[in-house]
Amino acid sequence: MTDGTRFGERTPRPANAGDGLSRRDFLRVSGVAGALAATESSGAGGMAVPVTARQLISAATDDFPLAETTIADLQEGLARGAWTTRSIAEACLSRIEEIDGSGPALRSVLETNPDALAIADRLDRERRDGRLRGPLHGVPVLLKDNIDTADRMTTTAGSLALAGWIPPEDSGVAVRLRQAGALLLGKTNLSEWANFRSTRSSSGWSGRGGQCRNPYVLDRNPCGSSSGSGAAVSANLAAAAVGTETDGSIVCPSSANGIVGIKPTVGLVSRAGVIPISHTQDTAGPMTRTVRDAAVVLGVLAGPDPRDPATAAADARGLADYTPFLDPAGLRDARIGVARQFLGFHEGVDRVVEDALDAMRAAGAAIVDPVVLGSGAGRRLQMAETDVLLYEFKAGLNGYLDRRGSGTEVRSLADLIAFNERNAETEMPYFGQERLIAAEAKGPLSEPAYLMALATARRLSRTDGIDRTMDEHRLDAIVGPTGGPAWVTDLVNGDHFGGSSSAYPAAAGYPNITVPAGAVHGLPVGLSFFGRAWSEPTLVRIVYGFEQATQARLVPRFRPTVG
Secondary structure (H helix, E strand, C coil), X not given: CCCCCEECXXXXXXXXXXXCCCHHHHHHHHHHHHXXXXXXXXXXXXXXCCCCCHHHHHHHHHHCCCCCCCHHHHHHHHHCCCCCHHHHHHHHHHHHHHHHCCCCCCCCEEXXXXXXXXXXXXXXXXXXXXXXCCCCCCCEEEEECCECCCCCCCCCCCCHHHCCCCCCCCCHHHHHHHHCCCEEEEXXXXXXXXXXXXXXXXXXXXXXXXXCCCCCECCECCCCCCHHHHHHHHCCCCCEEEEEECCCXXXXXXXXXXXXXXXXXXXXXXXXXXXXXXXXXXXXXXXXXXXXXXXXXXXXXXXXXXXXXXXXXXXHHCCCCCHHHCCCCCCXXXXXXXXXXXXXXXXXHHHHHHHHHHHHHHCCCEEECCCCCCCCCHHHHHHHHHHHHHHHHHHHHHHHHHCCCCCCCCCCHHHHHHHHHHCHHHHCCCCCCHHHHHHHCCCCCCCHHHHHHHHHHHHHHHHXXXXXXXXXXXXXXXXXXXXXXXXXXXXXXXXXXXXXXXXXXHHHCCCEEEEEEEEECCEEEEEEEECCCCCHHHHHHHHHHHHHHHXXXXXXXXXXXXX
């Protein structure tokens, strides 16, 4: 939860192409950079940034043969034998070692799958035998470290309290990815406990992984809580990742890291086996470099799961394939409302939005400007939402932790708070656990205070918010800035959010898609498109048209700092 050169789709370069350094040279450069980092650093919390190796690192990142490849590119290469799943996995694992573990040291991946190459070999054998599991067969995907996998990878929400925890069964997300042939490559860093621990946390920091960095400018924040998923995909460590969102945790890191993120309607994607915050707002969703890839992954993830009652409607309302809605002319005749109440916090962001609106008009969209969501209700919505999340976090986390069984140290929220107090030096060196303590003080979900807060949040976000606005103006979508340019990471004072438009679709449980729209001083800025429940097909059509009209994704260059 957030409580945070132009390329489109293109074909990959051959493996022997590239005008940068070879992999061997890159390893040499990374070693130099690591040595320099000991004495030359910038950023908060002693985060080493190899300043004098800047140009070498930038050149070396151009030498990755799978840079900016799409899922379709990978499938085409696999089909014609240019690559194997194993060769793709080996390239991604090397990339993680070189970019994430050393060199720029993004710290976006907590662990890689120790069985990745064996699984890749099995997927290659299946392909040779003509047995393709689905649209992701052989495609490496990273999972946020709050999504259960019953393999040799752990699931910890970034906390040392769950170190070594291997769930007994796959999450619904992992089941669907495996069925579609995806190679689960590793677990990504995140804001610990999905950023529901402290009121002044630093997004992207976890006790297990330390501080994740933004691949565009290393002393800047990747936003959260799906920080590692956003940074890793943007830096080409994998073709796709899955994040989770309660309020902003997919769309904010997608925006800050220059990628596409889809926060689906709550109930479209199973939450079974996902460490919870809120059963009324939580959802998992795809994070990719293109809208097409996000649509492919969304189709894989969508569908009912008997372990998550909220997905019952997905059988009738969800789709197994969202790619038919990828219309390059998707903006034509679309009625799009501009929620100007979310503008005005940064002049650079305002310029990006105005340019985006001009592009949409030129592509045939009818722009309704302005529209107002729940006039004057923003503060009341925030207060009600916060109360709902505190109640639901206690209930949901207690349920998840209790299922770990006897013999485990942390089986409740109270146990977690006590663990953090005992291990404050490693778990709380920069910020505390005020949200955990506030949640523990709440009562059961039968309390009138919770029921009133939930009713208020739903009325303000749904009935008096998105639904009313869309009805009044006959809209297909509402747009607003996803957030501002990434702020300088500050472990002492915490995050410095500028603005956001995520609260209304988050509290409503409605879909929200962010797409790269431009940049401010080389830092990506995304535009959010949101609408009614189950309107993913309409939103996918619109955002694909926007992406094709603007081609605003920038490839990260790992600059040490702005300037």
